[in-house]
Amino acid sequence: xxxxxxxxxxxxxxxxxxxxxxxxxxxxxxxxxxxxxxxxxxxxxxxxxxxxxxxxxxxxxxxxxxxxxxxxxxxxxxxxxxxxxxxxxxxxxxxxxxxxxxxxxxxxxxxxxxxxxxxxxxxxxxxxxxxxxxxxxxxxxxxxxxxxxxxxxxxxxxxxxxxxxxxxxxxxxxxxxxxxxxxxxxxxxxxxxxxxxxxxxxxxxxxxxxxxxxxxxxxxxxxxxxxxxxxxxxxxxxxxxxxxxxxxxxxxxxxxxxxxxxxxxxxxxxxxxxxxxxxxxxxxxxxxxxxxxxxxxxxxxxxxxxxxxxxxxxxxxxxxxxxxxxxxxxxxxxxxxxxxxx
Amino acid sequence: xxxxxxxxxxxxxxxxxxxxxxxxxxxxxxxxxxxxxxxxxxxxxxxxxxxxxxxxxxxxxxxxxxxxxxxxxxxxxxxxxxxxxxxxxxxxxxxxxxxxxxxxxxxxxxxxxxxxxxxxxxxxxxxxxxxxxxxxxxxxxxxxxxxxxxxxxxxxxxxxxxxxxxxxxxxxxxxxxxxxxxxxxxxxxxxxxxxxxxxxxxxxxxxxxxxxxxxxxxxxxxxxxxxxxxxxxxxxxxxxxxxxxxxxxxxxxxxxxxxxxxxxxxxxxxxxxxxxxxxxxxxxxxxxxxxxxxxxxxxxxxxxxxxxxxxxxxxxxxxxxxxxxxxxxxxxxxxxxxxxxx
DNA sequence: ATCAAAAATAGAAACGTTTCCACGAAACCT
DNA sequence: AGGTTTCGTGGAAACGTTTCTATTTTTGAT
Numbered sequence: 001x002x003x004x005x006x007x008x009x010x011x012x013x014x015x016x017x018x019x020x021x022x023x024x025x026x027x028x029x030x031x032x033x034x035x036x037x038x039x040x041x042x043x044x045x046x047x048x049x050x051x052x053x054x055x056x057x058x059x060x061x062x063x064x065x066x067x068x069x070x071x072x073x074x075x076x077x078x079x080x081x082x083x084x085x086x087x088x089x090x091x092x093x094x095x096x097x098x099x100x101x102x103x104x105x106x107x108x109x110x111x112x113x114x115x116x117x118x119x120x121x122x123x124x125x126x127x128x129x130x131x132x133x134x135x136x137x138x139x140x141x142x143x144x145x146x147x148x149x150x151x152x153x154x155x156x157x158x159x160x161x162x163x164x165x166x167x168x169x170x171x172x173x174x175x176x177x178x179x180x181x182x183x184x185x186x187x188x189x190x191x192x193x194x195x196x197x198x199x200x201x202x203x204x205x206x207x208x209x210x211x212x213x214x215x216x217x218x219x220x221x222x223x224x225x226x227x228x229x230x231x232x233x234x235x236x237x238x239x240x241x242x243x244x245x246x247x248x249x250x251x252x253x254x255x256x257x258x259x260x261x262x263x264x265x266x267x268x269x270x271x272x273x274x275x276x277x278x279x280x281x282x283x284x285x286x287x288x289x290x291x292x293x294x295x296x297x298x299x300x301x302x303x304x305x306x307x308x309x310x311x312x313x314x315x316x317x318x319x320x321x322x323x324x325x326x327x328x329x330x331x332x333x334x335x336x337x338x339x340x341x342x
Numbered sequence: 343x344x345x346x347x348x349x350x351x352x353x354x355x356x357x358x359x360x361x362x363x364x365x366x367x368x369x370x371x372x373x374x375x376x377x378x379x380x381x382x383x384x385x386x387x388x389x390x391x392x393x394x395x396x397x398x399x400x401x402x403x404x405x406x407x408x409x410x411x412x413x414x415x416x417x418x419x420x421x422x423x424x425x426x427x428x429x430x431x432x433x434x435x436x437x438x439x440x441x442x443x444x445x446x447x448x449x450x451x452x453x454x455x456x457x458x459x460x461x462x463x464x465x466x467x468x469x470x471x472x473x474x475x476x477x478x479x480x481x482x483x484x485x486x487x488x489x490x491x492x493x494x495x496x497x498x499x500x501x502x503x504x505x506x507x508x509x510x511x512x513x514x515x516x517x518x519x520x521x522x523x524x525x526x527x528x529x530x531x532x533x534x535x536x537x538x539x540x541x542x543x544x545x546x547x548x549x550x551x552x553x554x555x556x557x558x559x560x561x562x563x564x565x566x567x568x569x570x571x572x573x574x575x576x577x578x579x580x581x582x583x584x585x586x587x588x589x590x591x592x593x594x595x596x597x598x599x600x601x602x603x604x605x606x607x608x609x610x611x612x613x614x615x616x617x618x619x620x621x622x623x624x625x626x627x628x629x630x631x632x633x634x635x636x637x638x639x640x641x642x643x644x645x646x647x648x649x650x651x652x653x654x655x656x657x658x659x660x661x662x663x664x665x666x667x668x669x670x671x672x673x674x675x676x677x678x679x680x681x682x683x684x
Numbered sequence: 685a686t687c688a689a690a691a692a693t694a695g696a697a698a699c700g701t702t703t704c705c706a707c708g709a710a711a712c713c714t
Numbered sequence: 715a716g717g718t719t720t721c722g723t724g725g726a727a728a729c730g731t732t733t734c735t736a737t738t739t740t741t742g743a744t
Contacts, residue, residue: 008462008488053458053462054462056459056462056463056464057399057402057403057408057463058403058463060399060403064399068442075428076424076427077421077425079419079421082419082424085418085443085445086417086419089443089444089445090445098444098464099443100410101413101418101431101441101443102431102440103427103428103431103432117398120350120395120396120398121398121400121402122398146350257628257629260629261628261629264629264632283599283624283625283626284626284629284630286599286603287599287603287626287630288626288629288630288631289630289631290606
């Protein structure tokens, strides 16, 4: 095994071999226009000969930047986050950046640690979906942050860039769709009030009933957290309850897997026994017996936009005021909703 | 917006404030036992007062390491990779490492670029699933690699650590299971011969027929690539063919989504019209109408093991010979296979 | 050919840390 | 009490780049 035992060539070696100074080698690499073509040729020959590649550690040190962005999420196995990551990665990589991915498993402690570690010379910027907008540890860290950051689908009182989704409008649409099909007992299972999507979805849900002048089925509102387990528990309870809902909105892709597990376990048929609306495209939402009606959004655009906001902040936009960009959703009709005879 | 305008405190500032030398401050941080407790107290007080945190860039530079590992995959939205990443991340983070995630979209060019960039001071080691074991660009880069690496489910002639799955045995089991149910026209859709899983699955498939002394249904063997599109195309063709298979093994989680799309589109029922076996747990495999019979494996163990191999190589095991660790699969019976009258 | 201006280059300082070496002080032995 | 270790600390070198200043070379105008 020839594990490159000889230590790698440095810029000094290149200077020596090509008979120029280190400064000139550096300029040959970073500003080739500023060096005479004859010199450039010599330097390039030496670089080739030695197989020289600049050491990123030294560059980071000297330049005081790392061309690295930290991407912090609770669970990268969530296709939502994975897709956002991919889009941001593509955009950032095009500008020479690499991405640290930090999987916090939703633990505030790990979030805070990640933020803390990133800002002391590991990353130039941060893109993150924090797990709670109210966790004091995380908030304190964010407030003291020395590098620019972009929040995904979260809203905090600090002056920080964010990319949001207009969940409320989407939820109103979805709920109205069900109301129009004759549903009144509509259940909503989604995240809690400490994250924006939870709050907004509930708001949109309520709004639909208000608009139609109908009473809100408060007993069917289950907005506490986005986990699959919560989805399973609440859906199970709802389906077993005395007065079963005629429709369920599983607002969250993890929620959906839980809800489907419950539906399957209880042998309930969709849309025969209960209508179903989900959020966000996933393999499951597309293929479960047939495509599920869903509130969709362009996830890639979200990732791309987050990257652009950050890139701007790292360049020209250093000191501009914080920006919050919001994207719409759209309702995609699948086969999971049926009309119900009033 | 108070964007920490004042430049961060350095170790020199700490030294000045606490009235000791920089060397002592450094030792207070890295080897507290070697400094007198009175001194330590002074230093800690100064650190507290100044809010000092060592600059990783300088540490990386001086230590000639980065406590960073590169994780290279074609698609992080593939739950297989995401889960592997999470397991490796957990293990590595415990040892102080952060992970670069590189999403290559399966392009050999991006693979090569990533390898190249990582090894010049961005990462101390590499964990990767290359897209083809035969791509010359990637192979050349791997051969010249200066940092240790671990391959996931790939096998190349170079002397490099790898974590493998015993796909062949698993496939033999699955195929035998179908044969035992009376199936003879069994289709296999999986990856091509330029990656190990493709080769091994075909090998295991053939082995099952050999063991049972049955002729191999060569016309039903579709081993070319793991994409969803390929799965869809081949499954569509198979289902429309003159002599339809009675069972399909969709060997690959992307393959499965394609196959299910075809099944759905043609209105074929599972397991009524065709039996189905998949690979690896995914939401879809677990929930599609009912759980699908599948060849499962412990993905987390794979990620964890890859991390451990790398950690060993970065520590004690610097010069040990390459290790290939293989893990078994197990057949989990779902509801997607039915007996067929001979 | 001469001089001024512009362009290219050399050389050294700087980035913030770790680590090596040397030295003085304290601790241990006899 | 004297000599030898051990311990703790200060100070400087080093890591490999980039960038600044000063100097040399080239260019262009006369």
